[in-house]
Amino acid sequence: DTTHALDALSQEGLSEEPVQQEKEAAGSGGGTIWEVGPGKKKQRRRKVVGEEEQEEENGGGSERQREHPFIVTEPGEVARGKKNGLDYLFHLYEQCRDFLIQVQNIAKERGEKCPTKVTNQVFRYAKKAGASYINKPKMRHYVHCYALHCLDEKESNALRTAFKERGENVGSWRQACYKPLVAIAARQGWDIDAIFNAHPRLAIWYVPNKLRQLCHAERNNTAIASTSAAAHHLPF
Amino acid sequence: DTTHALDALSQEGLSEEPVQQEKEAAGSGGGTIWEVGPGKKKQRRRKVVGEEEQEEENGGGSERQREHPFIVTEPGEVARGKKNGLDYLFHLYEQCRDFLIQVQNIAKERGEKCPTKVTNQVFRYAKKAGASYINKPKMRHYVHCYALHCLDEKESNALRTAFKERGENVGSWRQACYKPLVAIAARQGWDIDAIFNAHPRLAIWYVPNKLRQLCHAERNNTAIASTSAAAHHLPF
DNA sequence: AGAAGGACCAGTGGTCCGTA
DNA sequence: AGAAGGACCAGTGGTCCGTA
Numbered sequence: 001d002t003t004h005a006l007d008a009l010s011q012e013g014l015s016e017e018p019v020q021q022e023k024e025a026a027g028s029g030g031g032t033i034w035e036v037g038p039g040k041k042k043q044r045r046r047k048v049v050g051e052e053e054q055e056e057e058n059g060g061g062s063e064r065q066r067e068h069p070f071i072v073t074e075p076g077e078v079a080r081g082k083k084n085g086l087d088y089l090f091h092l093y094e095q096c097r098d099f100l101i102q103v104q105n106i107a108k109e110r111g112e113k114c115p116t117k118v119t120n121q122v123f124r125y126a127k128k129a130g131a132s133y134i135n136k137p138k139m140r141h142y143v144h145c146y147a148l149h150c151l152d153e154k155e156s157n158a159l160r161t162a163f164k165e166r167g168e169n170v171g172s173w174r175q176a177c178y179k180p181l182v183a184i185a186a187r188q189g190w191d192i193d194a195i196f197n198a199h200p201r202l203a204i205w206y207v208p209n210k211l212r213q214l215c216h217a218e219r220n221n222t223a224i225a226s227t228s229a230a231a232h233h234l235p236f
Numbered sequence: 237d238t239t240h241a242l243d244a245l246s247q248e249g250l251s252e253e254p255v256q257q258e259k260e261a262a263g264s265g266g267g268t269i270w271e272v273g274p275g276k277k278k279q280r281r282r283k284v285v286g287e288e289e290q291e292e293e294n295g296g297g298s299e300r301q302r303e304h305p306f307i308v309t310e311p312g313e314v315a316r317g318k319k320n321g322l323d324y325l326f327h328l329y330e331q332c333r334d335f336l337i338q339v340q341n342i343a344k345e346r347g348e349k350c351p352t353k354v355t356n357q358v359f360r361y362a363k364k365a366g367a368s369y370i371n372k373p374k375m376r377h378y379v380h381c382y383a384l385h386c387l388d389e390k391e392s393n394a395l396r397t398a399f400k401e402r403g404e405n406v407g408s409w410r411q412a413c414y415k416p417l418v419a420i421a422a423r424q425g426w427d428i429d430a431i432f433n434a435h436p437r438l439a440i441w442y443v444p445n446k447l448r449q450l451c452h453a454e455r456n457n458t459a460i461a462s463t464s465a466a467a468h469h470l471p472f
Numbered sequence: 473a474g475a476a477g478g479a480c481c482a483g484t485g486g487t488c489c490g491t492a
Numbered sequence: 493a494g495a496a497g498g499a500c501c502a503g504t505g506g507t508c509c510g511t512a
Contacts, residue, residue: 111452112448213347377475
């Protein structure tokens, strides 16, 4: 059981980023705010000049912590330096599962609606329980990597070893995880939702849209290929 | 198959309510708007004096239609006058199921997320398909009545007959549907979600919060009763 | 008074993009 | 350039309450 080792790992040597000061309280006439065009709903507020955080003399800068970035590690390998390994990444998914189970138990106790997936509520619960290193964008980002780990651990391990040897970064390893998953879907009738739901640890995660789209696109490709092959070989 | 008869029924003799005019276009200095207090988020805009719709000479009042109200009918009985019966009500649930199946088929075809429940998307689809008499508040309002019909049709029928004979209105019949459902839940371990999900036509409907709460409250009552009974009979 | 349903709202799923 | 995650946003579940 590597739970405690991983938890310890997750706590030590976190990167630090200064907590941004309350902007509205500043009122220091400094900086211009970028125009937000009337039609541009997606434009977000930018930092204004002179708004950067700065260490106050009174030491008021309490530091915000950010997790170490992931690196591609082989199974069992502990990341060195200010990095986290992939065993730790997958362990986060197991932790989320534990938090979901707790949320479910509370809901059942209270006679409330009981979530079957890792929802916003579960992320909030995790944060409140002190697991500040768990957050939704991160977990959603790597879901399909965890899926491969669940569905074909051998292939997942081989991919990790290969990408580590090639010195690839986490992003390209992550990208590479899609392909074997699509291949698994192909073998099982293309129903990626059914594949997720059939696996107890995976069923609690929403199927990532990108993976669903890739499966759909590849199914259509395969269908066209077999159609044209049929057209080629059969005398219509 | 009573589908067509029911559809025809739903179309004839609808009540009419005038479509409200665009308020902002009026600009007729008439009427005061009720203050919306700063802290009262729930307060809604009210009609102002002189804002009532009025028939224009040019006949511009296109009429908005509203379904006839339901009345308590026995199984097989057709509602007379400007009323709809309960067979028709339950038929609406079957129609929603058909719309869901169509939405599911489209989603599968496109490789998109496939709803398992009657969602907003399904209600939108129904409306677009011309079933303007289907709407979310109505369907949600009577879900538990439909649930009783699915789970114990005999009891549902008996309740309808009894309430019709007593001349009860739809509201009190609807209220009365909760009790037998709670009794069913009691017999099956109180898990109302499991009961819904085990029934193919009911599984597509969200369990109403009120029903869930009633089951929970009654379970606790029963537990307390058996505990105090135990305390009474056993020498602690 | 009883009832149908437009429309509102808090909190969701999804992920962009400002950040370091 | 690569990556973590705060925070945004369109569309949801839920149902209130203005309406007739």
